[in-house]
Amino acid sequence: MTYMAPKVFDRELKKGSAELLILSLLEHRPRHGYEISKLIEARSEGVLRFNVASFYPLLYRLEQRGFIEGRWVEKAGQRRRRYYRLTAQGRKMLKEQRSIWRDFVNAMNQITGAEHA
Amino acid sequence: MPDWGKGIRARLEGLKLEPTREAEIVEELSQHLNDRYEELLAGGATAEQAYRSGMEELNSGRLTAELQPLLRPAPPPIVLGQDERGNPLAGLWRDLRYGVRLLRLNPGFALVAILSLALGIGANTAIFQLLDAVRLRTLPVRDPQELANIPLVYHPNGRIGSFSSPNPQLTNALWERLRDQQQGFSSIGAWSAQKLNLSQGGEARYANALWVSGSFFATLGTQPILGRLISPADDQPGCGSSGVVISDAFWQREFGGGASVLGQKVTLEGHPFEVIGVTPASFFGVVVGRTFDVAIPICAEPSLAGKRQSALRNPQGWWLAAIGRLKPGWTVERASVQLAAISPGIFEATLPAEYDPTDRKNYLQFKLGALPAASGLSDLREEYEDPLWLLMGISGLVLLIACANLANLMVARATARQREMAVRLALGASRGRLVRQLLAEGLLLAVVGALCGAGLAQALSRLLVSFLSTQNSHLFLDLTPDWRVLAFTAGLAILTCLLFGLTPAIQAARTAPGEAMKATGRAATAGRERFAVRRGLVVSQVALSLVLLVGALLFVRTLRNLVTLDAGFQRDHILINDIDLSPLRLPVANRVAYKQELLTRTRAIPGVISAASVRVVPVSGNGWNDNINIPGTTVQRKIADFNRISPGYFRTVGTPLLAGRDFDDRDTAASPQVAIVTEKFVQKFLAGASPIGKAFGVVQQGGKPDRIYQIVGLVRDTKYSDLREEFMPIVFVAEAQNDSPDLEAQFMIRSDAPLTELIPALKRTVAEVDPAMVLNFSVFDTMIREGLLRERLMATLSGFFGFLAAILAMIGLYGVISYMVVRRRNEIGIRMALGADRSDIVGLIMREAGTLLGIGLVVGTVLALIAGTAASALLFGLRASDPWTLTLAALGLALVAAAASFLPAQRAATLDPMQALREE
Structure with a gap:
C-alpha cells in the first residue's frame, strides 16, 4: 500500500477538480484568467483558491491539450486581455468529466452516506 | 502599480521561451497580479501588504x-541571410523570385537592360558562331582528329605551272x-x-564539282544515303564518262529527292554522267564554307578537258x-x-621535262608534309579569321559599354534602395547575403539577355553568312549551335552579370545602416564615393566608344579608299562576257580569227561603245606572270605581270595611253612581236627612260631562246590582281600575235545602256555564229565590289558597333548628368538666388560633363592607338594612328556628348530657385 502525504493528495485533487471547474466555467462564455480564478474561489466559497503560479500552468495545459483556446481581446479604453473559450474537444471532455464526477460523487455519497445513515 | 514583469521574467528565464510567447505570459500574469493587487487595496490592505501578497502568490x-x-522552448535564433542548414546556395530561388518581382515593378529598366544585353551578347555570339563554324568545328565525318592534309610544306621560291583549283597543292x-609511297596513313x-x-550551249549554269580519287570517300569514312560512293574501281586511268555521286542538296534541287535518281544522267561540260549515289546532307567535302554538287572520279578529267590541256596529264598542273x-x-x-624522307625521290621522279635548270633546282627542293585537318581546310580562315576575331573584340567592347551602362543604372537603383539595404542589414542580413541578392537580380537580367541574345545570334550569324556569300561563291556553313557556342553564351552571361552586378552589389553591401536610416532621402543618395x-x-x-568610333572610321575610310581608289581603269558600265568555245572543236589556226569575228559582231551591237578581248580581267584574282630579260x-629574270589584249582595250577600260600607240591592224602573227608597258615597268626596268622602241625578252621554258618584244606604247599604271596591291610592272601583248590561242574568249564591253539589257543581244549575236558556245556574264563593277567583301564587312559592322557604342555612352552620360542635376538642385537654387543667371548654371553643368568627356577622350585616344595596331593589317590607304580619324571621332563624340549633357543642363537652368530651396 502506498502512502500519500495529505498535502500532495490535496494538490492533485485540487488540480483534477480544477480542470473540470475551469471547463465548466467556460461552458457558456469566454473568460479571462483572473475572472476564472475568482469564480472558482467564489463558487467553492473559498475552499478552492489558486495562486497565480499554479493556476496559469493549469490553463496552459488545458490549452495545449486543445480543450480551451486563448485569444487576446482588446476593448476600447482597456488593456488587452487574454480570453479563453471552450473548444469542441473541451466541450466533449467536460461532458465526460461531469458524468465521471457525478458517478464518483454518487459512489462516495453512497459509501459515506451509508456510514452516516 | 508595482512592476511584476521583472519578477515573472526572472522565473521564466530558464525556460528559454520564444520571445513573443514569453512576453505574452509576462503580460497575462502581470494583469492577474494587478487585478489581485487592486482588489486587495480595495479590500483595505495597504500597498505594502498587497504587494507582498502578490509576490507570495508568485x-x-x-x-x-x-x-x-508545457511550453516549447524557442528554436535556435535564425540569423537572417543564412539558411538553417548552412547551405550557401539556399534561398537562391527566393532571391531570384524577388528579383523577378522587382523587375516587373520596373519594366522600363528591365527592358533597357535586357535589350542592351541581348544586342551585345547576340552580336558576340553571332560572330563567335561564325568563328566556330569556320575555325573550330571538326569535319562531320568519322574520327576527324585522325585526318591530315598533305600539302607541299616547303617550296621556298614558289612553284611554276598552271594552277587550276582553289587548293592547288599537288600535281x-x-x-x-x-599514294604509293606513304606509310603513315x-x-x-x-x-x-x-x-x-x-547546261548544253547558251548561258552557262555551273555546278560545284569535286574531283575525287577512288579512295577519297573511304578515307573520310563517308557512307551514302542512296546507291554507292566512288570507289577505287571507279577511278581507273581512261575512265571517260563514269559514274558521279551527287550531294543531298543537289539531289533535292535537281531531282526532287526521288529514289529513281540512280542511273539518271547529269551533263557536265557537255558529257553525260550517270548518278551512282547520294551523300548525306551533313557532308560537304573537306573545305569549310564550301559545298559540292557532284563528285567525279579524277580519272574523268581528261575527257572533260576536251581540247584544253588536261590538268591530270600536265606534269606542271597543280x-x-x-x-x-x-x-x-x-x-x-x-x-x-x-613524307619528308620520301620527298626527294618523289620530286626526282616527277620533275617536269620543260623546266630549265633554275626551275629544276627549285623543284627538287620541295618537301611534302602532313598538317592536322580535323577541322578541314578553308580559304575563309585566311581571309576572315583575323577580321572575325577583331570584330569579336569590337563587339566585346560594345558589350562592355552596355555593361557599364547597366552597372550605372544598377548603382542608381542601389542608391535608391539604400534604405532597403540598411533595413535588411539592421535586421541581421549579412553583407554577403545582400551581395548575393543583387547578383541574383543581375544574373536574372544576364540570363534573360543571353537567351534573347542567343536567339538574335541565330538570325545575325545567318545574315553575316548571306553578307559574305556572293553570286559566284555561295558560303555553306553549319551554324547549328554546338557546345562551344552554348558555353560561350553562358560564359558571356555570367561575365556580364559579374561586370554590371558586382559594383552596385558591393556598393550596397558597404551601406552603413545607421547613417542610411538616419539620413534624409537626398543626403542618403549623395554619397561622394558612389557618384565617383x-x-x-x-x-x-566614353573612352571605349572613342576606340570603337575610331575603328569604325578607319574601316569605313579603308573601304572608301578602295572604292574611290584610282586603280588605273574605270569600273562602271563594263560587262564581261566569258565565252567557252570548246564545244566548237576549232583548229588552232582558226581560233584567233574566230574570236576576232565574235568581237567585231559584239562591237556592232547597238549600245556598245567599245569592246575588247582580254586574257586577264583586272583585279579578278587571275594572273599570268613571266620572267623577263x-x-x-642588269634586268635579268625579273618577274612582270602579263596580259593579252585586243586593240581598244585601253579605251574600253579607260586607261590613258601616255605615249606610243595602241595595238592595231599592223600587229599580226607575221609582224614583229610588240608590247605595251606601264609606267611602273619603265620606272623599275628602264630607269624611267622612254620605253618606245626598246626591246625585252621573255624567258621561255625548256631552254628555248627568249621571245623578244618591242615596246610600242606606254600606259598609266593599273592594278593587276588586287586593288590593295602596289602598282606592279605590267606587260600587255597583242591577242592577234597569240601563237597558242585557247578555246576561251573573254570580252570586256563598255556600254551606256543598262548592262542587263545588253545580255540578250549578246546571247543572240553569239548564237547566230554558233549556238553551241557557252556564255558567262558578269558585271565588272559587281565583281570588284565582291572582291571588297572583307572591307565592306568590317566597315559595316564596325560602323554599326561604333554607332551603338556612341549611343550607349551618350545614354550613360545623360543619365549621370541628369542625376548630378537632381543631386545639386539645392546648390543650383542657392546659386540662382544669389544672382547666377541661366548661362552660369548651364556652364556649371557643361563643365562637369566636359571634364568627364575630356578624361574619357584622352584615355580613349591612348586605347585607340594601342588597339589600332591590331587592325593595321586590315587597313588600306591610311595608318591606324591617322590623326584625322582620331580628331574626327573625338569631335563627333564630343558633339553628341555635348548634346546629351545640354538637355539636363537646360533643365537645371530652368529650375525655379524658390521651389528648389523650399524642397530642402
Whole structure:
C-alpha cells in the first residue's frame, strides 16, 4: 500500500477538480484568467483558491491539450486581455468529466452516506 | 502599480521561451497580479501588504517547474541571410523570385537592360558562331582528329605551272607517287574543286564539282544515303564518262529527292554522267564554307578537258589536294617525317621535262608534309579569321559599354534602395547575403539577355553568312549551335552579370545602416564615393566608344579608299562576257580569227561603245606572270605581270595611253612581236627612260631562246590582281600575235545602256555564229565590289558597333548628368538666388560633363592607338594612328556628348530657385 502525504493528495485533487471547474466555467462564455480564478474561489466559497503560479500552468495545459483556446481581446479604453473559450474537444471532455464526477460523487455519497445513515 | 514583469521574467528565464510567447505570459500574469493587487487595496490592505501578497502568490507555486513540460522552448535564433542548414546556395530561388518581382515593378529598366544585353551578347555570339563554324568545328565525318592534309610544306621560291583549283597543292604525278609511297596513313585520298557547266550551249549554269580519287570517300569514312560512293574501281586511268555521286542538296534541287535518281544522267561540260549515289546532307567535302554538287572520279578529267590541256596529264598542273587518315599509333609529326624522307625521290621522279635548270633546282627542293585537318581546310580562315576575331573584340567592347551602362543604372537603383539595404542589414542580413541578392537580380537580367541574345545570334550569324556569300561563291556553313557556342553564351552571361552586378552589389553591401536610416532621402543618395563610381563608368564608356568610333572610321575610310581608289581603269558600265568555245572543236589556226569575228559582231551591237578581248580581267584574282630579260642591262629574270589584249582595250577600260600607240591592224602573227608597258615597268626596268622602241625578252621554258618584244606604247599604271596591291610592272601583248590561242574568249564591253539589257543581244549575236558556245556574264563593277567583301564587312559592322557604342555612352552620360542635376538642385537654387543667371548654371553643368568627356577622350585616344595596331593589317590607304580619324571621332563624340549633357543642363537652368530651396 502506498502512502500519500495529505498535502500532495490535496494538490492533485485540487488540480483534477480544477480542470473540470475551469471547463465548466467556460461552458457558456469566454473568460479571462483572473475572472476564472475568482469564480472558482467564489463558487467553492473559498475552499478552492489558486495562486497565480499554479493556476496559469493549469490553463496552459488545458490549452495545449486543445480543450480551451486563448485569444487576446482588446476593448476600447482597456488593456488587452487574454480570453479563453471552450473548444469542441473541451466541450466533449467536460461532458465526460461531469458524468465521471457525478458517478464518483454518487459512489462516495453512497459509501459515506451509508456510514452516516 | 508595482512592476511584476521583472519578477515573472526572472522565473521564466530558464525556460528559454520564444520571445513573443514569453512576453505574452509576462503580460497575462502581470494583469492577474494587478487585478489581485487592486482588489486587495480595495479590500483595505495597504500597498505594502498587497504587494507582498502578490509576490507570495508568485513564489508559492512552482511556476517554472509546472511550465517546463508545457511550453516549447524557442528554436535556435535564425540569423537572417543564412539558411538553417548552412547551405550557401539556399534561398537562391527566393532571391531570384524577388528579383523577378522587382523587375516587373520596373519594366522600363528591365527592358533597357535586357535589350542592351541581348544586342551585345547576340552580336558576340553571332560572330563567335561564325568563328566556330569556320575555325573550330571538326569535319562531320568519322574520327576527324585522325585526318591530315598533305600539302607541299616547303617550296621556298614558289612553284611554276598552271594552277587550276582553289587548293592547288599537288600535281597528279605527285599524288600518284605520294599514294604509293606513304606509310603513315591507313588510307589516303585526293580531291580538287572546280566549277563545271551543267547546261548544253547558251548561258552557262555551273555546278560545284569535286574531283575525287577512288579512295577519297573511304578515307573520310563517308557512307551514302542512296546507291554507292566512288570507289577505287571507279577511278581507273581512261575512265571517260563514269559514274558521279551527287550531294543531298543537289539531289533535292535537281531531282526532287526521288529514289529513281540512280542511273539518271547529269551533263557536265557537255558529257553525260550517270548518278551512282547520294551523300548525306551533313557532308560537304573537306573545305569549310564550301559545298559540292557532284563528285567525279579524277580519272574523268581528261575527257572533260576536251581540247584544253588536261590538268591530270600536265606534269606542271597543280590542281589536287590530298587528305589522309593516320594509321593507329601514327601522329601528324611522324607522318611528316616519313613524307619528308620520301620527298626527294618523289620530286626526282616527277620533275617536269620543260623546266630549265633554275626551275629544276627549285623543284627538287620541295618537301611534302602532313598538317592536322580535323577541322578541314578553308580559304575563309585566311581571309576572315583575323577580321572575325577583331570584330569579336569590337563587339566585346560594345558589350562592355552596355555593361557599364547597366552597372550605372544598377548603382542608381542601389542608391535608391539604400534604405532597403540598411533595413535588411539592421535586421541581421549579412553583407554577403545582400551581395548575393543583387547578383541574383543581375544574373536574372544576364540570363534573360543571353537567351534573347542567343536567339538574335541565330538570325545575325545567318545574315553575316548571306553578307559574305556572293553570286559566284555561295558560303555553306553549319551554324547549328554546338557546345562551344552554348558555353560561350553562358560564359558571356555570367561575365556580364559579374561586370554590371558586382559594383552596385558591393556598393550596397558597404551601406552603413545607421547613417542610411538616419539620413534624409537626398543626403542618403549623395554619397561622394558612389557618384565617383558612376563618373568612372561614364569615363570608361566614353573612352571605349572613342576606340570603337575610331575603328569604325578607319574601316569605313579603308573601304572608301578602295572604292574611290584610282586603280588605273574605270569600273562602271563594263560587262564581261566569258565565252567557252570548246564545244566548237576549232583548229588552232582558226581560233584567233574566230574570236576576232565574235568581237567585231559584239562591237556592232547597238549600245556598245567599245569592246575588247582580254586574257586577264583586272583585279579578278587571275594572273599570268613571266620572267623577263632586258638585253644589255642588269634586268635579268625579273618577274612582270602579263596580259593579252585586243586593240581598244585601253579605251574600253579607260586607261590613258601616255605615249606610243595602241595595238592595231599592223600587229599580226607575221609582224614583229610588240608590247605595251606601264609606267611602273619603265620606272623599275628602264630607269624611267622612254620605253618606245626598246626591246625585252621573255624567258621561255625548256631552254628555248627568249621571245623578244618591242615596246610600242606606254600606259598609266593599273592594278593587276588586287586593288590593295602596289602598282606592279605590267606587260600587255597583242591577242592577234597569240601563237597558242585557247578555246576561251573573254570580252570586256563598255556600254551606256543598262548592262542587263545588253545580255540578250549578246546571247543572240553569239548564237547566230554558233549556238553551241557557252556564255558567262558578269558585271565588272559587281565583281570588284565582291572582291571588297572583307572591307565592306568590317566597315559595316564596325560602323554599326561604333554607332551603338556612341549611343550607349551618350545614354550613360545623360543619365549621370541628369542625376548630378537632381543631386545639386539645392546648390543650383542657392546659386540662382544669389544672382547666377541661366548661362552660369548651364556652364556649371557643361563643365562637369566636359571634364568627364575630356578624361574619357584622352584615355580613349591612348586605347585607340594601342588597339589600332591590331587592325593595321586590315587597313588600306591610311595608318591606324591617322590623326584625322582620331580628331574626327573625338569631335563627333564630343558633339553628341555635348548634346546629351545640354538637355539636363537646360533643365537645371530652368529650375525655379524658390521651389528648389523650399524642397530642402
